[in-house]
Amino acid sequence: MSTSATDKSAQRVDISPPRIMGSLSHWLIVGICLLAVIVFFSTASEDWFTIVNYTLIAAIAALALNVLSGYTGQVSLGLAFFMAIGAYTAALLGGSPPTSPLDPQGWGLSVFIWLPAAGIVAALVGALIGPTALRLKGFYLGIVTLALVFIGQYLFKNLASITGGSQGRTFPAPVFGDYSFTQQNDLLGITLTSGQQYFLLLLPVLALVSLFVGNVMRSRAGRAFRAVRDHEVGAALLGVNLFEAKLGAFILSSFLAGIAGALFASYTRYVTPTYWDLTLSIQFVAAIIVGGIASIWGSILGAAFVFGLPLVIDHFALLPPAGNGTGGLTSGDLNALIYGALIIVFLLFEPGGVIGLIHRLQALPNKFSLSKGEGGTSPEIINLSPDSVSQLELEDVAPAQRENE
């Protein structure tokens, strides 16, 4: 049964039309989104730009994690480490030169250099660590990537000439000629605030990243990723090089995480090494599970939920102020409680996350007409197929028997 389902999805991937063409409804959605962006851009307050900008950056990082965990099925808790690598690369290349001997280094290069370099250096580090880390599977990979976060914390605290040590350091803002994103600028006669300028940079970056990830996943490499996730042995039998596929996903994920880290640090302007801790990694795990595993819109929705929502709650002051030292519920706490519980609920009942839920609702009308057999496109990826269960048991039992003989 499950094999027929995977056959069908494989076929569907193969026959999907080239991305550029799209359907009418597709362009309609794009149009509505554009309109929404324009309305938002012209009416929103600076607070809202802060909320949306953080969400956009978080969405890039969530996509990075989704490439590795969602599409390729490799557990990773090390996203924060690669984000930090990107951020510190950006700081070193783009930061202002030190004015006193105690200041961290900065070479003052342009954004066109430090932003891509942030991704490339993170990808290189990923390529360096990947071959060793990816020898391990499942829990073990999770624990090794967890160790990476702690080792990173130690390094960042001690490499004070780059990271500023425990005190942290400032990060460069994008500068285009005379326009620095830190202040208001006039562009074509319109006065743009700092938040608006970042928005104009971040939205295209996120769009590019989404398109890129989406297209990679429709390519030969993307199909290999998913084959590795669904059934390693099967993928190997089909001619997928397991190591190459995993390493490819690892490097791509590190690259995107580096970009996201650089953008985040640049937008926040000042970050201490403690920011890149395990909690950050876990928040992104929460984001992709709640939003949708192996889904681009899922990553974006998840990022909005985990990173945007607490800012929205704070913006409207929906919660009573926390008492001093007596505990009390902060927006971050409330949000963490909700997304922690949602991880459990979604994994139990809808492994596709919010996007899976939406697909399931969309598929409802189609259930009544048999002609549209392909309606339910819910990405029920992590539902295990029965044959991989039997494979696990084989692996567990076989060696023991051999030893007994």
Place this chain on the structure above:
Amino acid sequence: MAYFLQLVFAGVVQGCIYALIGLGFSIIFKASEVINFAQGELLLVGAYVVSSGMFEWHLPFLLAVVLGIIVTVVIGLLFERLVLRRMIGRPVFSILMITIGLDIVLRTAVSVRWASKPIPAASPFDINSGINSGGIHFGTNDLWTIAVTIIVCAALFYFFRYTKYGLAMRATALDQEAALAVGINIRTIYALAWSIAAGIATISGVFLAIDSSAITPTFGSAALLAFPAIILGGLDSVSGAVVGGLLIGMTQILTAGYESHVTNILGAGFHEITPYLIMILVLLIRPYGLFGTAKVERI
């Protein structure tokens, strides 16, 4: 020399705490092949309940510990019954993530209930009491930590070796289907494994708290250092957790004691990552650990 021996003693104490924490991980893993990422937060909840029991509700220490054990066991049982049982047969990724979900909920619940400022650890011992011998100070609480670890290990050894349920648990760990076939109730076994692990979590939480003399909500992350211990010992080996814990604890304390001589090379806080470095080495050379069963996977 006295300094070195003092460090070794401290390392043994630290190692006992890691061993206790690691036991919780490996009992659950042994029975059900699940790594419980929320183990650290069970420990946190246990430590907080015991502390509150003693200072807020003025219970005697032992009663507070019993209360803490009851609370964590109930949480563990509920999670096993309501969540994990429905996840049987699902991929490792999902199961790992669902325990992270529990981890987030517990940690946040603790920081909402008890705020983020440190609270004192519940301890029946006078911090200054102890025995001085040969220039080494053996603190009462340290000696108790070692004693309790030995007692817990002995109890577990007896349980696994001589009791009906212990035998059933080992059978389940060895081969689920065969265990089912001879009439072992696997659900009871899973529930039992979770209760034991949750109970041990509270005990280890109490001693970790006494050792660091205060509790904060970030306390649970100290439990993550038990990962290197159990990986070193072998994930599915109970005695491995103890040996791994001792080795890791010892290395960490010795590094902490001597790293100040080489600050210009290593920088500060090197001892915080030595366990992880050891773990990565172990994973690369001998992924099943010192005492774990080697799994042959052939493609």
